[in-house]
Every structure is written in C-alpha cells, then in structure tokens.
Amino acid sequence: MKHERYDMLATQSIRKLIFKLSTPAIIGLLVQAFYNLVDTIFVGRGLGDDSALGIAGISIAFPIQMLMMAIAMGIGIGGASVISRTLGMGDSDKAERTLANMVTLVIISSVVFTVLGLLFIDPLLRLFGASESVLPFAKEYTKYILMGTIFFTFSAAMSNAIRAEGHAKFAMAVMLVSSVVNIVLDPIFIFEFNMGIMGAAVATVISQMIGAVMIIHYYRGSINMVAFKPEYMALDPVLSQEIVSIGMSEFIFNSVESLVFILLNQSLLVYGGDMAIAVFGIIIKVFMIFLMPIIGIKHGILPIFGFNYGANDFGRVREAVSLSNYIAFGMCVISVLIIFLIPEQIFRVFSSDAELLAMGVPAIKISFLMMPFIGSQIVATALLQSMGKSKQALVVTLSRQVFFLPPLVLVLPLFMGVTGIWLSFPVSDFLGFVVAVVLMKKEVNKLGVTKIKAIDA
Known part of the structure; x- marks a missing residue:
C-alpha cells in the first residue's frame, strides 16, 4: 500500500490525482464547515428573542477559533510540506522525525494558548468587539472552545500530515466523523438539555476529541x-x-485573519451595532461553506506539488498549477451565482428577524462580488508553500489581509458607512489576486521541464 501511494504521486495523471486527493478533503471540509454553520443555525433558532445576540456572540468568538486554526495550519502545512518533499526524495527517516516534531509543537502551543486564553478571556472578547449585551453569550461559548484547543489543533495539524503521504480518505474520515457527531449533539445539548449556546460549544469540543x-x-x-x-x-x-518557517505564512494568514476580525467587529459595532456583527457572523459562515471546496483543492494539490517538486518533475508541477487554477476559478463562480440567486433564503435559514434580513441581503451580495478571484490566491499559496518558498507565500497571504483589507475597512466607512465595510471585501479580493498571480507566474516560469514521466491514465 505504501509503495502504491508513492507511485500514485509520481506517475498518475495530474487530473486524476487532483480529483482523487482533493475530493475527500472537499467532502470533509464541507461537512466541517457545515457543522460550524449548524452551530450558528441552532443558536439562532434556539435563543428566541436573543437570537441576534447569540449569533453575534459566536461571531465575536470566531477570532479565537481563527487563532487556534493558525496554530494547527501553521504546524500542519509546514510539516506536510517537509514530509511530501522528503518522501519524493526517498528520505523516510526525515519524514518520521518531522511527524514526531509536529506532535510536540502542537502540544506545547495548544497548552500555552489555552492557559492564556482562559486567563484573559474577558478583555479578549471586549477587544474582539463584544458589547455588554453580547459579552455573556460570547464568554459562555468561548471558554469551552478554549478547553478543546489541543484536540482541535492536533486533529487539524496531523490531518495535513496524513494527506502529505497520499492518504486523503482517512483525513476526510476524521473530519466527517467529528462533524457528524457535532451535528447530532448540537440539537440534543441546545434543545433537549436546554444548555443554549454552551451546548453548541460542548458539542464542538466532544466532536474534536473524537x-x-x-x-x-x-x-x-x-x-x-x-x-x-x-x-x-x-x-x-x-x-x-x-x-x-514553511508554515509561517499559513500561521500569519490565520492570525492576521483574527486581527482583521477584531478591526471588523469594532468597526461594525460603531457603524452598524450588534445587528451588523450578527450579519457579519452569518456572512462569514456562508463564505466558509463556499471557500471549503477551494481549500480542499489546496489540500489535494499540496502533496502533488511538493512530491513532484522534490522529485524534480517540474512538468507535472506546471500541469497541476494550471489545472488547479481552472478548477478553483470555476468553483468560485458557482458560489457567486448561488449568492446572487437566493440571498434572502440563505439568511432566513438562520433567523426571520426583519432587521437582520434588511441589512444582510445587500451585505452578502456586495461581499461576494470578487469571490472568483480568491481561487488563484489559494493555489499560489499552495505552490509557494510546497516549494519551500515561505517568504513569497507570506507576501501572497499578507497582501489581501494586511496590505489591502484593513486600510479599506478604516477608510471606506468614513464615506459610505457600514456599506463601506462590506465593499472592502471585494476590493481587497481583487488586489490580492493581482499580487498572487504575479508571484505565482514568476515561480512557474522558473520551472524547467526536466522530464515527463509515464502517465497512468
């Protein structure tokens, strides 16, 4: 079986390989995103008149979850890149040492994060934009999420290591099982045990443990x-x-996402109040549903890029870059079409609050305008990470999240109010796309075609 997976990465047709490695990741990530969505839906439906406050509370907690993801993906992507390249070079000993070091890094970082998070939970949540009315909901949810940090980071980081050796189906199974458990436990804890927003958090932690x-x-x-x-x-x-070093771009990406969420929540509180934060909470959960297939493509192409780059088969790397860009673009276009066709129906799944719908429908349309340009940014980051080009990957990551989005969030609302915040997303998406394409094209042009291996159709 080990030899078969080695041959698969080295010789199988790129189109077939992308499909084989990405599909399990896409399915698993979609289910995982869906259970995050279900948390918000059940909280919105389970808190009655306080539904908007509950949704806002989960939105306030999201930056902390992004920091957890930063730890997991920084270690996971970095370690996976090393493992896939060392397997391509035939160095199994270094791959094993990498795996063990990943576990140690996960344990140390998770424990430190949990302790600091629990010690400073109140000031953190206020910093993230919690008003006095939202703070009790945000705190009740976040404290339990923090307790499960080690389970989440371990599962997410090591799933990347499993994908790096070509066993994408098992990584998918981990996400599927944990996600289904969460979806089943949510209504039981929230409604049957009357635990409210705490029930959503506890269900999430139990699923991560599994x-x-x-x-x-x-x-x-x-x-x-x-x-x-x-x-x-x-x-x-x-x-x-x-x-x-290799995972730093991914760590910074998710960490900066968390910092940007602080800026966004604070700006939304000023220009739109708690209702705007609730709208944003729904938009980001919907966005994650549509983003997950693209992230799934990234998980699938990382071992393809890394293995064949390590094996000096640059022709296969170039082919994989081209195909993955087309696939990611097509998926993003479909996402935009869905958003523009049924925006109101999407919001009604979460709440029937008239004020939420009035603000949310135009907001989600504006936010998704440039979604088709996000796919190439993700492919570019995957390519640069798999080649060990950590600095270039970091530039792609920071371009949208640091160089473009925060200034837009600060400036546009001065002239357009809360609409300016929604408009900041498509503008930064397009500008980030330009940076990603320039860097990706530069690296692809450097790859000389040294050999073309036999293709297993």
Whole structure:
C-alpha cells in the first residue's frame, strides 16, 4: 500500500490525482464547515428573542477559533510540506522525525494558548468587539472552545500530515466523523438539555476529541506510510525551524485573519451595532461553506506539488498549477451565482428577524462580488508553500489581509458607512489576486521541464 501511494504521486495523471486527493478533503471540509454553520443555525433558532445576540456572540468568538486554526495550519502545512518533499526524495527517516516534531509543537502551543486564553478571556472578547449585551453569550461559548484547543489543533495539524503521504480518505474520515457527531449533539445539548449556546460549544469540543482519537488510531496501526516514533519527539531545532518557517505564512494568514476580525467587529459595532456583527457572523459562515471546496483543492494539490517538486518533475508541477487554477476559478463562480440567486433564503435559514434580513441581503451580495478571484490566491499559496518558498507565500497571504483589507475597512466607512465595510471585501479580493498571480507566474516560469514521466491514465 505504501509503495502504491508513492507511485500514485509520481506517475498518475495530474487530473486524476487532483480529483482523487482533493475530493475527500472537499467532502470533509464541507461537512466541517457545515457543522460550524449548524452551530450558528441552532443558536439562532434556539435563543428566541436573543437570537441576534447569540449569533453575534459566536461571531465575536470566531477570532479565537481563527487563532487556534493558525496554530494547527501553521504546524500542519509546514510539516506536510517537509514530509511530501522528503518522501519524493526517498528520505523516510526525515519524514518520521518531522511527524514526531509536529506532535510536540502542537502540544506545547495548544497548552500555552489555552492557559492564556482562559486567563484573559474577558478583555479578549471586549477587544474582539463584544458589547455588554453580547459579552455573556460570547464568554459562555468561548471558554469551552478554549478547553478543546489541543484536540482541535492536533486533529487539524496531523490531518495535513496524513494527506502529505497520499492518504486523503482517512483525513476526510476524521473530519466527517467529528462533524457528524457535532451535528447530532448540537440539537440534543441546545434543545433537549436546554444548555443554549454552551451546548453548541460542548458539542464542538466532544466532536474534536473524537477526531483526535481517530488520528491516534491511524498512527498506532499499519496503514500509515510515515511511522510515528515517540523517540523523535524531542524538538530538533533545525527541523522544527524548517516546519515553522514553511508554515509561517499559513500561521500569519490565520492570525492576521483574527486581527482583521477584531478591526471588523469594532468597526461594525460603531457603524452598524450588534445587528451588523450578527450579519457579519452569518456572512462569514456562508463564505466558509463556499471557500471549503477551494481549500480542499489546496489540500489535494499540496502533496502533488511538493512530491513532484522534490522529485524534480517540474512538468507535472506546471500541469497541476494550471489545472488547479481552472478548477478553483470555476468553483468560485458557482458560489457567486448561488449568492446572487437566493440571498434572502440563505439568511432566513438562520433567523426571520426583519432587521437582520434588511441589512444582510445587500451585505452578502456586495461581499461576494470578487469571490472568483480568491481561487488563484489559494493555489499560489499552495505552490509557494510546497516549494519551500515561505517568504513569497507570506507576501501572497499578507497582501489581501494586511496590505489591502484593513486600510479599506478604516477608510471606506468614513464615506459610505457600514456599506463601506462590506465593499472592502471585494476590493481587497481583487488586489490580492493581482499580487498572487504575479508571484505565482514568476515561480512557474522558473520551472524547467526536466522530464515527463509515464502517465497512468
């Protein structure tokens, strides 16, 4: 089985390989995004007159979840890049040492994050935009989410390592099982046990624990291509630096996302109040549903890029870049069409509040205008990360989130009110696309076609 997965990454047709590795990731990520969506739906439906405050509370907590994701993806993407390239070079020992160091990094960072988060939870939530009316809902949800940090980061980070060795279906199974458990437990805890917003958080943590157990089972079995060896868990300074360096763009991307959420929530509170924060909470959950297929493509192409780049088969890398860009663009176009066809129906799933609908429908249309240009940014980041080009990947990441979006959020509302905040998203999407295409094209042009291997159609 190990030899088959090696041959698959080296010789199978790129089109077939993208489909095979991306589809499980897309399914798993969609289900995962759906259970985050379900949290918001059940809270909106379960809190009656306080539905908008509950949705706003979850939105306020989202930056903390983004920081958790930053840890997981920084370690996961960085480690996966090293593993896929070392497998391409035939260095299984370094792949095993990388895996063990990833586990150690996850444990240390998760414990530190949980302790600091719980110690400073009130000032953090106020910083993230919680008004006095929203703070109790945000705190009740966030404190339980923080307790589950280690389970979430372990599952998310190590799923990337599993994908790096070509076993995308198991990584999908982890997301599917944990997501289904969360979806089943949500209504039980929220309605049957009358736990309200706390029930949504507890259900999420339990589902993350199950995902972590599945990962442990995978590495205790015999189906893995990279073995977990506890004796390699002592941090190797050079190797851990390589993992962190490559994953830094992903870490900063998600960390900056969290900081941008602080700016957005504070701006929304000023220009639109708690209702605007609730609208934004719904928009971001819907956006994540449509973004997950593109992230799934990224998970699928990372091992293809990394393995074939490590094996010096640049022709396959170039082909994978071209195909993945077309696929990502098509998916993004479909997302925009859906948003413009049924915006009101989407909002009614969460709440029938008239004020929420009046503000939300035009807001979601404006926010999604330039969605088709996001796909190339994600493909560019995947390519640069898999090649070990951490600085260039970081530039792509920061262009939209740091260079463009925050200034727009600060300036446009001065002239257009809350509409200016919604308009900041499509403008920054397009500008980020320009930067990504320039850097991606530059690196692709450097790849000389050294050999074309036999294609397994």
